[in-house]
Amino acid sequence: MTFRITLFIIAQLLGGLLGWYLGGWYGALAGMVLGSGVVFVVDSLRAQRFLRWVMEPDTSAPPLLRGLWGEAAYRTRRALRAEQRKVADSERALGEFLKAIQASPNGVVLLDSEGRIEWCNETAAQHFGFEPQRDMLQHIGNLVRQPAFAAYYVGKNYERDVTLIGSEDSASHPVKLSVQLHPYGDGQKLLLSRDITALAQAEAMRRDFVANVSHEIRTPLTVLAGFVETMQSLQLTEAERENYLSLMAAQASRMQMLVNDLLTLSQLEGSPLPSNSETVDPRELLDQCQTEATCLSLLLHPQNEHPQILNFGPAPKFLLHGSVGELRSAASNLINNAIRYTPGGGTIDVQWTQLPDGRARLAITDTGPGIAPEHLPRLAERFYRVDRSRSRESGGTGLGLAIAKHVVQRHGGELQITSQPGKGSCFALVFPAQRVFFKAVG
Numbered sequence: 451m452t453f454r455i456t457l458f459i460i461a462q463l464l465g466g467l468l469g470w471y472l473g474g475w476y477g478a479l480a481g482m483v484l485g486s487g488v489v490f491v492v493d494s495l496r497a498q499r500f501l502r503w504v505m506e507p508d509t510s511a512p513p514l515l516r517g518l519w520g521e522a523a524y525r526t527r528r529a530l531r532a533e534q535r536k537v538a539d540s541e542r543a544l545g546e547f548l549k550a551i552q553a554s555p556n557g558v559v560l561l562d563s564e565g566r567i568e569w570c571n572e573t574a575a576q577h578f579g580f581e582p583q584r585d586m587l588q589h590i591g592n593l594v595r596q597p598a599f600a601a602y603y604v605g606k607n608y609e610r611d612v613t614l615i616g617s618e619d620s621a622s623h624p625v626k627l628s629v630q631l632h633p634y635g636d637g638q639k640l641l642l643s644r645d646i647t648a649l650a651q652a653e654a655m656r657r658d659f660v661a662n663v664s665h666e667i668r669t670p671l672t673v674l675a676g677f678v679e680t681m682q683s684l685q686l687t688e689a690e691r692e693n694y695l696s697l698m699a700a701q702a703s704r705m706q707m708l709v710n711d712l713l714t715l716s717q718l719e720g721s722p723l724p725s726n727s728e729t730v731d732p733r734e735l736l737d738q739c740q741t742e743a744t745c746l747s748l749l750l751h752p753q754n755e756h757p758q759i760l761n762f763g764p765a766p767k768f769l770l771h772g773s774v775g776e777l778r779s780a781a782s783n784l785i786n787n788a789i790r791y792t793p794g795g796g797t798i799d800v801q802w803t804q805l806p807d808g809r810a811r812l813a814i815t816d817t818g819p820g821i822a823p824e825h826l827p828r829l830a831e832r833f834y835r836v837d838r839s840r841s842r843e844s845g846g847t848g849l850g851l852a853i854a855k856h857v858v859q860r861h862g863g864e865l866q867i868t869s870q871p872g873k874g875s876c877f878a879l880v881f882p883a884q885r886v887f888f889k890a891v892g
């Protein structure tokens with residue numbers, strides 16, 4: 451600054467001296483004014499260059515200035531650079547943050563104070579059917595038009611969530627969303643959405659299961675209570691008493707079977723998967739099933755009527771890695787079904803084979819009534835029955851196929867069902883090749 455003042459005085463003095471030399475005292479005055487003017491014009495030109503540079507969008511190349519304007523340009527450039535670095539750092543941090551939100555399995559939508567969409571991640575776009583480019587700054591109420599959401603939005607009670615139907619919902623593939631708004635900042639809102647389809651399905655299955663079990667138990671219980679009441683209030687003959695007691699025993703045993711099957715299922719669900727350390731000998735399994743099957747068949751179709759023909763195929767040479775108890779339960783459920791549903795005179799074949807790809811297959815084929823194709827996909831669901839009264843009459847619980855399917859799946863295999871109405875059915879347990887092995891000879 452001192453330098454600039456000195457320069458200004460020197461320019462005035464030089465102008466004054468030159469003016470005095472050329473034109474006396476008036477010349478000195480004019481020379482001083484001229485000297486100040488030159489300094490002023492040069493300084494203004496330098497200030498203009500500085501200003502032009504500051505106003506340019508690209509401030510990377512500062513003008514070549516010295517003195518005060520050079521210092522000002524240097525300091526301005528340094529401040530601008532620091533500012534640019536800060537902006538770049540914040541942009542990078544924001545980019546990383548948005549990338550993390552993009553990766554979230556939940557939908558995230560940022561709404562401004564008017565309820566317009568400022569940003570949303572891909573999951574939210576998929577949940578609500580938004581098109582991110584087109585729908586930015588659209589009001590959320592124009593895009594999510596379900597009445598439940600409209601009521602939730604205007605209700606302003608955002609402490610709980612609301613359940614909505616996802617944009618990809620269809621009859622064959624229902625989609626349920628849990629949606630919640632979280633106010634923040636100056637009237638803005640964060641909208642979070644979560645796909646709860648699997649949760650809702652599990653909850654519905656649990657409800658159905660409890661309802662089914664209650665219904666299955668209530669029927670024999672009502673019958674039992676009825677008999678007890680009759681026996682308490684009426685004078686019965688010995689023969690009637692015997693008859694009532696045997697009917698009561700049948701109902702009690704039905705409840706017992708149901709409870710046993712429920713326990714088997716819950717044990718299957720709660721225990722670890724069968725390891726490879728246990729060995730199952732299909733020959734022994736076949737022998738045990740044959741003894742049991744012969745007794746049941748004789749019981750249901752006595753010899754003097756039309757007996758069933760039971761064919762148990764040859765014992766296979768291979769062994770299986772798996773749980774003896776579980777495999778026995780699965781096989782006997784399928785064989786019992788074949789005996790129960792096949793009328794007298796019909797044939798039941800039980801056969802172990804090894805498939806060309808190394809898998810082991812236990813097939814139970816009967817010449818029973820068969821099952822219409824529309825029932826096949828749901829047949830192994832718990833309590834699903836083609837003919838409810840037929841199942842109950844023959845002592846069914848509605849859980850046999852569910853148990854068989856669960857067992858074979860726990861072994862990494864599958865339950866195959868083929869059937870032709872009027873001709874018969876084939877239920878097969880197929881085990882993966884990794885579970886099949888042969889005994890070392892010697």
Ligand code: ADP
Nearest residue numbers: 787788791835836837841846847848849850851
């Ligand atoms: P249930 O105890 O009623 O037999 P399952 O789960 O074992 O229950 O079988 C489900 C349904 O599948 C049965 O109710 C029956 O309608 C049908 N089913 C099972 N096995 C056979 C079969 N061998 N022949 C015809 N229908 C069968």
